[in-house]
Amino acid sequence: MNVAAQAFVSPRVLARPVAATASEATRVALLGTGTVGRAVLARLDAWSGTALGERLQLVHVANSRVAVRDAAGLCPRQAAGLLGVAPVAVDDARRPAPEPSSLDAIDAVLGTTGGIVIDATASEDVAARHAGWLAQGVHVVTACKLGQGTSLRRWREIRAACHDTGAQYGDSATVGAGLPLLRSLRELQAGGDRIHAFAGILSGSLAWLFNHYDGMRPFSALVRQARDAGYTEPDPRDDLSGEDVRRKTVILARAAGFEIEPHDVEVDSLVPRELALLSKAAVDAALPALDVPLRQRFAGAYKKGEKLRFVARLETREDGRSHARVGLEALPADHPLAAGAGTDNKVAIWSDRYATQPLVIQGPGAGAEVTAAGLLDDALRVGRPR
Ligand SMILES: NC(=O)C1=CN([C@@H]2O[C@H](COP(=O)(O)OP(=O)(O)OC[C@H]3O[C@@H](n4cnc5c(N)ncnc54)[C@H](OP(=O)(O)O)[C@@H]3O)[C@@H](O)[C@H]2O)C=CC1
Numbered sequence: 163m164n165v166a167a168q169a170f171v172s173p174r175v176l177a178r179p180v181a182a183t184a185s186e187a188t189r190v191a192l193l194g195t196g197t198v199g200r201a202v203l204a205r206l207d208a209w210s211g212t213a214l215g216e217r218l219q220l221v222h223v224a225n226s227r228v229a230v231r232d233a234a235g236l237c238p239r240q241a242a243g244l245l246g247v248a249p250v251a252v253d254d255a256r257r258p259a260p261e262p263s264s265l266d267a268i269d270a271v272l273g274t275t276g277g278i279v280i281d282a283t284a285s286e287d288v289a290a291r292h293a294g295w296l297a298q299g300v301h302v303v304t305a306c307k308l309g310q311g312t313s314l315r316r317w318r319e320i321r322a323a324c325h326d327t328g329a330q331y332g333d334s335a336t337v338g339a340g341l342p343l344l345r346s347l348r349e350l351q352a353g354g355d356r357i358h359a360f361a362g363i364l365s366g367s368l369a370w371l372f373n374h375y376d377g378m379r380p381f382s383a384l385v386r387q388a389r390d391a392g393y394t395e396p397d398p399r400d401d402l403s404g405e406d407v408r409r410k411t412v413i414l415a416r417a418a419g420f421e422i423e424p425h426d427v428e429v430d431s432l433v434p435r436e437l438a439l440l441s442k443a444a445v446d447a448a449l450p451a452l453d454v455p456l457r458q459r460f461a462g463a464y465k466k467g468e469k470l471r472f473v474a475r476l477e478t479r480e481d482g483r484s485h486a487r488v489g490l491e492a493l494p495a496d497h498p499l500a501a502g503a504g505t506d507n508k509v510a511i512w513s514d515r516y517a518t519q520p521l522v523i524q525g526p527g528a529g530a531e532v533t534a535a536g537l538l539d540d541a542l543r544v545g546r547p548r
């Protein structure tokens with residue numbers, strides 16, 4: 163059974179069934195039916211007929227190629243079947259036929275205000291539309307970091323659009339795959355606190371890789387395993403190069419009050435030049451180019467009893483300016499950031515309130531299920547309140 167099919171068997175009951183009317187539901191358009199998008203559909207499917215399910219009405223699902231829509235509401239399982247990412251149900255023939263995917267269709271299907279776009283893509287084209295949707299009064303909930311984690315200009319456009327229309331931007335899944343990181347930073351500042359610094363593990367895939375790498379198995383084999391488990395970006399070089407962590411650092415920094423540009427973050431990439439230059443299709447075969455450099459770095463750390471961890475740091479200097487960097491560090495084995503398991507993200511935050519002992523937030527930081535849960539938590543939050 164493939165991963166898509168597995169997502170749709172034996173759904174857990176996540177909430178008690180209650181009666182509710184469709185008119186109370188918020189219309190939702192889901193973009194992306196890959197690792198995260200399929201998990202969103204599976205979670206919505208498991209909510210069918212429950213109080214949570216009645217609050218969100220799926221009206222549009224698309225990937226980069228095809229879309230299905232129905233203003234009266236789509237069954238998540240059938241939509242997945244129609245788009246070819248889950249087993250086809252018997253009565254799917256009676257459902258709307260898939261049409262070519264177009265981002266212009268969102269306006270027609272959600273109307274001008276009140277609906278939610280869930281972005282489960284890694285698409286620049288989709289991220290470039292976030293501010294426009296918000297400016298129309300459409301809420302955006304996103305796992306994609308290209309909205310807030312790229313240029314300051316785009317970040318400001320997103321914030322301005324939210325301010326002007328009251329539309330909301332759900333970004334919990336962009337850093338820590340739904341962990342309460344961005345929320346905590348914002349709540350501290352809302353209470354008058356000022357953030358001084360943060361340091362942490364912000365990549366679930368790199369956490370998993372360095373929690374498992376023992377210098378014996380080739381590093382490239384572990385990268386393939388992390389990719390197949392759904393922890394990496396669609397192109398694993400985005401993780402290995404530190405670009406994904408750069409974007410998360412930028413998002414966290416801005417949420418902490420530091421309006422930095424991506425180039426303000428110093429990045430130490432793990433990707434050798436010969437791998438960086440390849441097309442995406444050629445990457446898998448060339449992954450062994452990682453093996454020797456990583457084995458050497460592992461051996462150097464091992465001899466000193468240290469552990470390799472990919473760390474992001476933001477500090478404020480005496481002149482009040484911030485400095486951010488991300489890269490591989492060899493840490494003493496008992497260092498707090500060396501602890502953790504699986505895909506754990508772990509972030510320490512120093513502020514006026516937490517000046518000596520930092521506030522520490524830790525938990526799984528990648529994976530389809532936690533990310534989908536983070537997206538739908540945000541969708542419930544920005545949709546019509548209950
Ligand atoms: N995996 C994880 O643990 C986490 C992922 N994220 C983020 O979630 C996002 C999705 O990741 P993941 O599911 O792994 O990626 P996948 O590559 O598995 O899926 C991406 C999906 O986006 C679709 N897509 C691309 N362009 C468009 C478009 N213009 N319109 C509609 N759909 C489009 C693709 O379509 P097609 O199928 O046709 O190619 C595909 O279905 C990324 O931004 C990632 O950074 C965030 C937190 C954790």
Ligand SMILES: N[C@@H](CC=O)C(=O)O
Nearest residue numbers: 365366367393394395
């Ligand atoms: N590829 C990312 C997924 C979540 O953002 C990671 O490894 O953390």
